[in-house]
Amino acid sequence: MMPSPAPFTRALAALLLALALAACAHVPGMGPKAQVWASSMDGARKLERQADLAPGDAAGAVLTLDPGKTDQTMVGFGAAMTDASAQLFQTALSPAQRKALFAELFGRQGLGLNFLRVPIGASDFSARHYSLDDVPPGQSDPDLTHFSMAEPQRFQIPALQAAKRVNPGLVLMASPWSAPAWMKDSQSLIKGRLRRDAYGAYAAYFTRYLSEMRRAGLPVRYVSVQNEPQFEPENYPGMRMTPADRAAFVATALGPALAGSGTEILEWDHNWDHPEEPLAVLADPAAAPYVAGVAWHCYGGDPRVMGQVRAAHPGKQVFFSECSGGEWSPNWGEAMGWMFDNLIVAPVRAGSKGTILWNLALDPAHGPHLGGCGDCRGVVTIDPATGTVTRNLEYYVLGHASRFVRRGAVRIDSGDQLAGISHAAFRNRDGSLVLLARNGGKAEQRLAISLGDRAWSLTMPAGEIMTLIWPAAASKL
Incomplete structure (x- = not known):
């Protein structure tokens, strides 16, 4: 009796996905995008979704996410x-x-x-x-x-x-x-x-x-x-x-x-x-x-x-x-x-x-x-x-x-607090990553968010609160 093709098909799909992610990780501008939700200091934006953030060349204060370093479960x-x-x-x-x-x-x-x-x-x-x-x-x-x-x-x-x-x-x-x-x-x-x-x-x-x-x-x-x-x-x-x-x-x-x-x-x-x-x-x-x-x-x-x-x-x-x-x-x-x-x-x-x-x-x-x-x-x-x-x-x-940040999420390391930027990060049970950040300064700040060998450049207006969400694939970078 011939073996079912389903296990082979699933294994092949997983391999192709892994190869695609590995390839994207080394192509500028490629890789998972982050959703961005923002609230402004003047109340004009209140938990509003902004344009998604793609990885690429990044400049500014570096904030490094490390999903391998974890602390409490939420x-x-x-x-x-x-x-x-x-x-x-x-x-x-x-x-x-x-x-x-x-x-x-x-x-x-x-x-x-x-x-x-x-x-x-x-x-x-x-x-x-x-x-x-x-x-x-x-x-x-x-x-x-x-x-x-x-x-x-x-x-x-x-x-x-x-x-x-x-x-x-x-x-x-x-x-x-x-x-x-x-x-x-x-x-x-x-x-x-x-x-x-x-x-x-x-x-x-x-x-x-x-x-x-x-x-x-x-x-x-x-x-x-x-x-x-x-x-x-x-x-x-x-x-x-x-x-x-x-x-x-x-x-x-x-x-x-x-x-x-x-x-x-x-x-x-x-x-x-x-x-x-x-x-x-x-x-x-x-x-x-x-x-x-x-x-x-x-x-x-x-x-x-x-x-x-x-x-x-x-x-x-x-x-x-x-x-x-x-x-x-x-x-x-x-x-x-x-x-x-x-x-x-x-x-x-x-x-x-x-x-x-x-x-x-x-x-x-x-x-x-x-x-x-x-x-x-x-x-x-x-x-x-x-x-x-x-x-x-x-x-x-x-x-x-x-x-x-869902119940059962774990806090992950996001480094020390940066000048003017407060932040905390998490990995949900589905593998998605979440970063909470606020620019507490009086001027716009640029942030380079580093994850694996990718980086995302974020511009934060003064007083802005932002939540960034990466899909589970980002945990593998």
Whole structure:
């Protein structure tokens, strides 16, 4: 019997393709083209596709991509599904409008957002202050008989389920703003500290929440111990937890309760300006084995500390878990550049597996909220009166990464930062390569992007953000 020609045909095709790529690699102007997507400092271009870039003679500052040198594997990019965001999605939009917006935010042909943060109980972006186990003042509930998911089931859970239908690979991180009031020394959701005798009940509160989320088809991959544990807000839920408090709670209660559950514990979930706090917890021999990594916020300090903490504990993961834009920074170009440099590029180069911004959606009055930030800006603004959706600069900053850097991508080496140029690069699982870059200077700059024995010449206007995408064939150069 004659052998099937299919294996021979496939082998011949592969050989011809390899020969063609090898030949192109040595012909000036030949080789894979790069797609270019750009956003300008003046907002005239917003994540717009430009002319493809062909290889050839290149001049300018050299940026070398090396797909053979890899670092962290990416989880993704996204924002927070706060109560405010979920309420707007579920009540301010018609079903058809919501379907279209979710396809745009979470779909592969849209932004592809795939990493969302979820408050456990109320944050300042909730219509009322609540926990998942509220009882009348003076009472307690150590057996959690009053535990209820009724509030998140109104808007948050349906919105998350709808997002997951669009993007089944959605990854969730959950964070509490406060333990139930009866567990705290303040007997209030506002201010106070968790009582030591409530550690067991609070760990059970976490496990009950995580179980209910799994039942809803929303498994939570990561959980932080406490949102912003160094801060006690005046007018919305919060809870101070010192490093010693967090280490003791994790070591004696939360860590054992979540061991083997599939949910990983993240430490800190607060600003860059106090790296000594997560370092103290990671130095605790009883707590550290239960801690998978460190999450960071943007509201103080220098993003370089993320890399310093990672260098001290290279086995721990890094995530960037909160930053909000707002009316305090109204200049489009300045805010866009700062966010791209500090919330996308700096975390990635420090080893972060993902970036999560704050509210996915807010209304034109910067709410709904009760206390807290009165001029924060969402990734999108939704007008409840009309259903009109406005895409804010956060939408485009996220999109430059989330639309092209897929879950499971690995960061590849792109060399040291160049004068005026911030950058980070990735290889997707399909072999395609992605470069994120911004010209932070005040003048146009030329960049020579080197990959193997090919180079691409790129001219970047002042303030410009660009994403370049090469097909999988480029990985073989």
